[in-house]
Structure formats: structure tokens, C-alpha cells
Amino acid sequence: MTLVIWAEGRLVGSDEAALSAVDHGITVGDGVFETCTVLDGRVFALTRHLARLARSARGLGLEAPDEQKVRDGVAAVLAAATHEAGPFDGRLRITVTAGVGPLGSGRVPGAQTVVVAAQDGAMAPESHSARSPWPRNERSPIAGLKTTSYAENVVALADAKAKGADESILPNTVGALCEGTGSNVFVEGGGELLTPPLESGCLAGITRALVLEWGAEAGLPVREAALDELPFSVLDDVTAGRAQLALTSSGRNVQPVTWLDGAPVAAGEITLAVREVFEKNCRERLDP
Template sequence: MVPTEPHDPIGATWAGGRILSPGETAVRADDHSVVVGDGVFEATGVLDGVPFALTRHLARLARSAAGLGIQTPDDARIREAVAEVIAADRRAGLLRITWSSGPGPLGSGRGDGPGTLVLSTGPGNVWPATERVHLGPWVRNEHGALTGLKTTSYAENAKALAVAHRRGCTEALFRNTAGHLCEGTSTNVFLVVDDVLVTPPLSSGCLAGVTRDLLLELVDVVERDVALDEIEVASEAFLSSATRDVSSIAAVDDHDLPMAPGPVTTAVAAAFADLVARTPDP
């Protein structure tokens, strides 16, 4: 465990090649991450000063940048910045890496300058033992230009989650244009149906979550289209993400799941916890 002192700062920001002072500006007002959300990002938990699955997260960051059509960030530079920002926040429980297309016009057209890299840390998230989630009315477009990319264009997620919070839920789920279950605002979703663990395929429009990928390698999961009415016949369900790991779903709106957590969720969570304990960068 990384030793900390009571006076150690909570939260740090790296930008422009250095650690910023508290409250110091990290990006320009005309940076396209601000102007139009033209950027990509990753977030992961930090355990004892080590960001979990950093290699996988950086690989997805590069894929998202390439998919968005912006310059690919430098892996070595990011790793150096990660070491610096975590050293500046020895209490870090969460790391976020943001890469944008850089400064540009006050519109959709991109500038021709270098990209902007910003890293920040903060305390880890605390989730309830089981979660109530809301199935929202909006759809994910599985054929959209940003499908499968983790971009900073997150307004629809923010809106859906705000609605879920007003309903007393901690996450919102999306359906896709075909009417199948897709994903949450920042999570992938798994159901146990007829004693089989299933999750929507990437063709549904969901993001290839790092935790999702690891779970597919750890346990038996069937990737298939999941009809919305299967929620009502599922014996258990859970969410996965880099900040939640494996989190049991107790209810979807007014429908209570029979078991939360059930035996499958408990076993999957234990297998993932064992992986985290054994391998910080699987």
C-alpha cells in the first residue's frame, strides 16, 4: 500500500507537460474538447498507486482517436504523465486521461495544431452494494459515426443519467435502434437468462469495455442480442465498468430481480477481484 499523510493533496491535474497548481487552467477556451467535444478519454481505478489495466486502456484510447480521425496520442508520453500525476496524488483512486484534437475554430471544423493531453486524478467512486437502474426512452445508434468509440461527446449520457438519478437510480440503460438492450451510460450490462450468462454483442452498439473484455476472458459468457423483455425473466443481472468492476443490479425501474447478487454475479465478481489482486495490468 502506498503510504499517505494527512496533508497529502486529493486530486491532481497534469497538462502542458507539468502538474498544475490547484485551480490552474488546463485547456484553452478554444480547445475542441470544450468547443464541440472533439476528443477521446479513458478512466480507470488506481490501486496502491497503480492504474488498473493501463495497457488496455491506452490501446483503446489510441483506437478511439484513430476512429475519430484525430492524431493518435503518444503512448510513452502518456505513461510518463501517468507516473507524474499519480506521484502528485498519493491518495488517487481514479485516473482520467483525456486527449483532444487540440485548439480549433469555434465550430465543427478542426484546427491544424497538436492535440491536447490532460490527466487528472481523484478519489475512487463508491457504489451501493446493489444498484437500481433505469431503462431510458432513448436509443443508441449502433450505426453512428461514434459507435464503439469512447469520446468526450457525452451529453446524451449525462442527460440519461440525470433522469435516472431523479428516479432514484444509479445508472441508465439504453436500447439500440433495433430495440435490443445495448449498454449503460458508462457500463456494460450482463443478464443471467435460463442459467446462461449473456451480454449484448459489440454489434448492438455498445462500447467494448475493458472490464467487459476481461470478463469474457475469465468466465463463460454468450454474446448475443438481448431482447428488452428478457430483463423480466432474468434471474440476476449486473453492470461492469472500470470504476464499478462487477456491480449487482437489484431492480430495473419497478421490476425487482429475483436475486441481487445472485450466485453467478457473486462468482464473477470473485473471479474479477482475484484477477485485480494478482495482475494490475492484465
């Protein structure tokens, strides 16, 4: 498996020290990131990802990252990875931290660290998911931001893996369906494919947005749900076969859930149609 890393202007080995031990991204998880899909050695939807990276940074109180610096890192990583492995499918991660800081929550103004990494790999065609025992706090100051403060997601995903799943599905604090640890969720039922609204506390996923846009463009019944339209208990309808579930993310594209809480479940017809549209469009529209 190929892994190429660029940190602050230079390529580094995976076992090579590249960040300060007192970088705020390490000491307090003070940073933001984006994970992008790589198709044939090219980054999909990079402009959208960079725009969300800047929004997340501003939401965290950081300066927006230097976009040209990030793009230079992306180009360097892709060139090195392609030279090593040829045109590849996989993922690319952009991480921006608050840079070197004190041993505490305070920041050094103007400091910033940028890291870009790429790795080849294939997407799984389906997901086994499990309900999380912990909710997403939709009132958190970092709700909807893609930050490196990911410990809650790590713990929830470890719980799901212990149950035989590859993703954990979270409610929010008022009992509404919210998201996965690294994915958005869609529920198919009543002839529609619905996703929770951003007010639920979920991330404004790039793939989620494109599913809504491209699904509507293709004439498919896909939309954002009303705030109280998808309670967490809708997952009972999925296990009972009255509804279907799908996940979307840059690491999954459109992925039907075929196992939920130990029960096999069917993929939805609309989900499969949306997946077909997405797979076609993402290779024809590299930067939508």
C-alpha cells in the same frame, strides 16, 4: 477527497485554468478519453486502456496520442496523489482532445491536448438502475468509441438519477439491449451470464472483456450473446425475478443490479462468482 490534475506537462489545481477556451474538446467535444481503476496507487490494465484510447482516436479521425507523453502524465499524477494521500484506490482519467481549433467543426491538423487526472474513492457494491427512454444509435459514426461527446449520456443519467437510480440502461434503435451510460451490461439467466455483442453499439469495455476472459478461464458460463439473443424486453424478466442483471466498468468492476425501475431484484449466483474471480485477479494481474 484527493484530486490531482496534470495538463500538458504540468500539475495544475482544480480551480486553475489549464486549457484554451477554444480547445476543440471544449467547443465541440472533439476528443477521446479513458477512465482507469487505481488500486493501491497503481493503474489497472493501463496497456489495454491505452490501446483503446488509440483506437478511439483513430475512429474519430485523430492521430493516435503520444503514448509516452500519456504515460508520463499518468506517472506524475499517481506520484503526486500518492505523496498527498498515500497508496489509494480510486480512478484515473486520461483525456486527449483535438487541441486548439476554430469556432466550428474543422480541426487544426497536428494539434492535440492531453490531460490526466486522478481521484481517490470507493466503488459501490451494487447498483440501482433504470431503463432509459432514449436508444443508443448503433449506426452512429462514433458508436463503440469512447469520446468526450457525452451529452447523450449526461441526459440519460440525469433521467435515471431523477428516478432514484445511479445508472441508465439503454436499448439500441432496433430494440436490443445495448449498455449503460458508462457501463456494459450482463444478463444472467438459463444458467449463463450473457453480454450484448459489440454489434449492438455498446462500448468494447475493458472490464467486459476481462469478465469474458477470466470467467471462461475459471470455468464459469459467461459469453457474448448472439445479435438477437438479448432484446431490451429481457429487463422485464429481471424485474419479474426470472433473470438477473449486472453492470461492469472501471468505476464499478462487476456490480450486481439490486434495484431496477423501482423494484428490488436479486443478485445472480453466477454474477457473484464472476465478481469474486474478478476482484481476486485484478489485484494479482495489474496489467493483464
